[in-house]
Amino acid sequence: MESREEDALVQAAKRSPEAFAPLYERHFLAIFRFILRRARDKELTADLTQQTFLKAMLALPRYEPRGYPFKAFLYRIALNELKMHWRKRREVVIDMSYAEVRGLSEEMGLPGGDDDMRRLALAMGRLEEEKARLIELRYMDGMSFAELGAVLGIAEDAAKMRTHRVLATLRTYLAPRP
Numbered sequence: 001m002e003s004r005e006e007d008a009l010v011q012a013a014k015r016s017p018e019a020f021a022p023l024y025e026r027h028f029l030a031i032f033r034f035i036l037r038r039a040r041d042k043e044l045t046a047d048l049t050q051q052t053f054l055k056a057m058l059a060l061p062r063y064e065p066r067g068y069p070f071k072a073f074l075y076r077i078a079l080n081e082l083k084m085h086w087r088k089r090r091e092v093v094i095d096m097s098y099a100e101v102r103g104l105s106e107e108m109g110l111p112g113g114d115d116d117m118r119r120l121a122l123a124m125g126r127l128e129e130e131k132a133r134l135i136e137l138r139y140m141d142g143m144s145f146a147e148l149g150a151v152l153g154i155a156e157d158a159a160k161m162r163t164h165r166v167l168a169t170l171r172t173y174l175a176p177r178p
Contacts, residue, residue: 003069006023006026006069006070007065009022009023009026009070010023010060010063010065010070013057013060014060014061014063017057020057020060023056023070024053027070027071027074028049028053030071031049031052031053031074031075031078032045032046032049034075034078034141035048035049035052035078035081035082037140037141038082038136039082039085044085048078048081048082048085049078051081052074052077052078052081053074055077055081056073056074056077059077068150069150072147072150072151075150075151076151076152076153079133079151104120104135104139107139107167108120108167108170108171108174110174119174120170120174122173123170123173123174124170126173127166127169127170131162131166131169134148134152134162134163134166135163135166135167135170137151137152138163145157145159145160145163146159148163
């Protein structure tokens with residue numbers, strides 16, 4: 001979508017809550033899928049998606065684009081909703097499909113056999129929650145560094161640096177022990 005068109009929709013929604021509907025319709029499916037991939041439960045996903053859009057609508061008067069698309073604002077809220085949900089339940093779920101792990105394993109220079117996939121899954125499990133989420137956003141959701149930066153509220157270069165640092169940590173976890 002053209003950013004001027006989206007900016008116009010945001011400005012209209014700031015003036016009137018009824019005008020939020022086009023933004024909701026435009027981004028609902030992407031946010032729903034984003035949450036579903038992490039929650040793995042449609043009912044929970046529906047609740048968290050509803051909360052995300054409700055919070056977005058309530059926060060809209062204070063929203064400033066700062067060079068990022070509106071969708072990044074929604075992803076950030078969705079990520080916070082997920083974090084609050086898992087924090088309340090005291091658990092973290094990292095669920096990556098074989099194809100997603102395969103893309104990450106290629107980045108890590110692993111041949112991709114079943115044993116390599118198990119080692120990578122164990123290494124991912126050792127990461128702190130924030131670092132694991134960064135890898136999920138990059139490899140599971142296929143976000144560019146610019147998108148990653150927008151969602152995390154950091155510069156694109158910082159997103160690249162953090163990702164490379166997490167990959168370096170994963171490499172140390174995967175290194176053969178003497």
